[in-house]
Amino acid sequence: MGALTDDPAVREMTFIVIDFEGTTPTGHPPQPTEVAVLALKIRPGGGWERVGAFESLMKPPPFAPLTAADTQQTGITAAMLADAPTAAEALATLDSYLTAGPYLLVAHHAPVEGGMIYHRREDCPVLSAIDLIDTILLAKHLLPHLENYRLDTLLDHYKIPRPKDRHRAMADVRVTAEVFSRLIADAESTDSIQTLRSLKTTARRRAKASNPVQAGLF
Template sequence: MTDPALLATTFVGCDFETLNPAGRRPEPIEVAAIAGKLTADGIWQEDGRFERLIRPPDDVPFTSFDTGQTGITAAMIQQAASADATLAALEELLAHPPYVLVAHNAPYEAGLIHDREPSCPRLARLPLLDTVRLARTAYPDLPRHRLDDVLRHLDMPPPAGRHRAMPDVAATCDIFARIVTDGARAGRWSTLADLHRVAGIQPKAVQDDAAASAPQQDSLF
């Protein structure tokens, strides 16, 4: 845990709560992020928090089932900003790179951010680490690696308000620090590059950039 790149990086835990309308992409109704760094002895040092409710498009239904899942009501999000405006506001906080996003089941969060890429181009290009993949490597004997499973395995209580964005991302940051520390002690990784090798996800926006800049083959006709 002495890798300079690892110790210099600000990790940004991120979690969304969403609606899942039939036949279309999920729509976020809440986002929370916690920024922090890891010390050489594996301590998480928090540097700031961001938490916003999000108003979904008017044509996306909000049901009692959705409220039952999260506790968020239609009245709570009625005056909230749009997802585009909210993620643009989160991006404005990214003033001191390098940053790496961290999420439990990170491909889902990555997809939600990519959907708003024009409003948050820098955020949409940050590399990601998936704590599910890290947990699978650190705790290979654990049969399942959902957030509650990992918390239970580590004897960490589930957060009050579970299934709201801020409690869930706080739990994600807690298990991230513990997983990284446990994996380092077990010899599974020692550098930031190792973490990306095990659990890194390249943002789709970066893939799109690479494809756009690749030399184009001349047409035969």
């Protein structure tokens, strides 16, 4: 391993790769229908170790029904969601596992995942306070020659096979985790990012729930 993964702050950190699938109802923020996470740490001898995983379908509220387009993209059907927990229940369960930080979330196009979490912050107060590492920002820094930074483009660049269930949350989390590990390896091979602090400077999206609330005007 290199300087970045030798940084004690990186070795202490648990990186939680996260992905949501959801519906986009008119007049409302996106509503989650599925969430998946993989928790990663650097092994004492080097390399990545998966230390936890979670996935759950979620029944959307009546104002945000699953559409035919949603099903076509993800393969998730209304029948699959009929007996699923609500988002409040699923995210509260996920939140209850977050007891051994420090944590950073990792997501591809993190504002989407961050927004989904923020709108459910009362259900997952621990999760909603965790900053995110955006693999798009990291890839733009390390791979400035790419035509675009869509997840499929990065999979092609790194010759990572696309899973058959691409656009399901756990499948996307697994390939995002692989992309993240390859980006970290690139950062080490070029010495362009050598500390957790510089990683955050390059690719962090702050958790919206951690932003100070402006005092009301009198």
